[in-house]
Amino acid sequence: YKNKVYNVSNWHEHPGGAVIYTHAGDDMTDIFAAMHAAGSYNMLRKFLIGDLIPETTPKDLHQINFEKGYRDLRAKMVEIGLFKSRPSFYVYKCISTQCLWVTAFAMVYFSESTVVHLSAALLMGLFFQQCGWLAHDFLHHQVFRKRKYGDYAGIYWGNLMQGYSMQWWKNKHNGHHAVPNLHNSSANAQDGDPDIDTMPLLAWSLFQAKQGGDSKVTKFFIKHQAYLYFPILLLARISWLNESFKVSYGLGAASENAALELKMKGLQYPILEKVGVALHYLWMLVFVSGFGRFSFFHSFTLFMVATCSCGWFLAIVFGLGHNGMATYNAATRPDFWKLQVTTTRNITGGHGIPQAFIDWFCGGLQYQVEHHLFPMLPRHSLKETHKLVESFCKEWKVQYHEADIVVGTREVLQHLDQVAAEFVADFLLDGPTM
Secondary structure (H helix, E strand, O other), rough: OOOOOEEEOOOOOOOOOHHHHHHOOOOOEEEEEEEHHHHHHHHHHEEEEOOHHHHOOOOOOHHHHHHHHHHHHHHHHHHHHOOOOOHHHHHHHHHHHHHHHHHHHHHHHHHHOOHHHHHHHHHHHHHHHHHHHHHHHHHOOOOOHHHHHHHHHOOOOHHOOOOOOOOHHHHHHHHHHHHOEEOOOOOOOOOOOOOHOOOOOOOOOOOHHHHHHOOOHHHHHHOOOOHHHHHHHHOHHHHHHHHHHHHHOOOOOHHHHHHHHHHHOOOOOHHHHHHHHHHHHHHHHHHHHOOOOOOHHHHHHHHHHHHHHHHHHHHHHHHHHHHOOOEOOOOOOOOOHHHHHHEEEEOOOOOOEOOOHHHHHOOOHHHHHHHHHOOOOOOOHHHHHHHHHHHHHHHHHOOOEEEHHHHHHHHHHHHHHHHHHHHHHHHHHOOOOO
């Protein structure tokens, strides 16, 4: 960090969790600045073991100037106040989002129409999605200076309103931000992006497909992954609910990284996590049962409509953010800026979909590039930052990609199809393993 060397081996008390090990042996200057408040540096001092000799690093003058350029850009953004949260914006977002929940409940309570009930379930799925963006903002500490207030808001909008464990999400999402679209360095390592650890269902590169083995199930899913992509998205929330429940109640973890974090640290807010998830299922039962009026089949249908629509509403946004973009392995990982930008796609209006709808529906992640470069930047500052980042990328000739929902989805499906074709061709060339 800034030409100083720190030994954080076995520092399991790291507030951000096991994500710290994704940059073991690397320059953490920029990812540290992106994910931490200014005062966090004080915690590092006790781990200092020496100074780095700059001449020993494999950076040429162009790379050194490039890194200085984007660090100066960040300093400029701080100076003009882009990192300052606007409370009125988040008050409005919280109230308007909660109104979706109230409306869905009212539709179920006052109506006997099945069509109205199904519409209410769809609205509840949309509510879950919008809760996701709010929890995301609070847990990235874009709103409050004191992190515990952001955590409390994250438990409200995450555990209570969505049924997701805050700590499960933070472990997974912090790892994603640190190394987006980076494959694990080995089959047993946990230093890659957990969001692309989707085997055996989906493979985002030939490298990943080949790592999945040659079982009949794996080959079937990879061969047909372009057609299975959307059905898988519909079921995504079920998986997230399952993993969240296990983490909240100490029943397991989705990855070795998360398991290690839970073993060494436990839950940061054990009571609030458990109570939040339990209350979520309680109010959800009231909703899908129509306050006790509906049959089991009717209630189950409403639950699945809300659950599957939410999975699709969420995944279509963050899927477009990274899926089908560049992937890297440990040996080819670029610097912080290039890693974040080349693995990320912004979403624009187009094909008859107005930009205003995209801005609301995507909850700030239409500016996914800018968010990944500056995760603690408040949502309302992303539009202005977008102009600065786009200009900087043009100046330094760094790939910067945007697409509307239709074109972006086509790019994702074409990429999945291409990986499948390469995998089948490679398998036929090498022959089955014995």
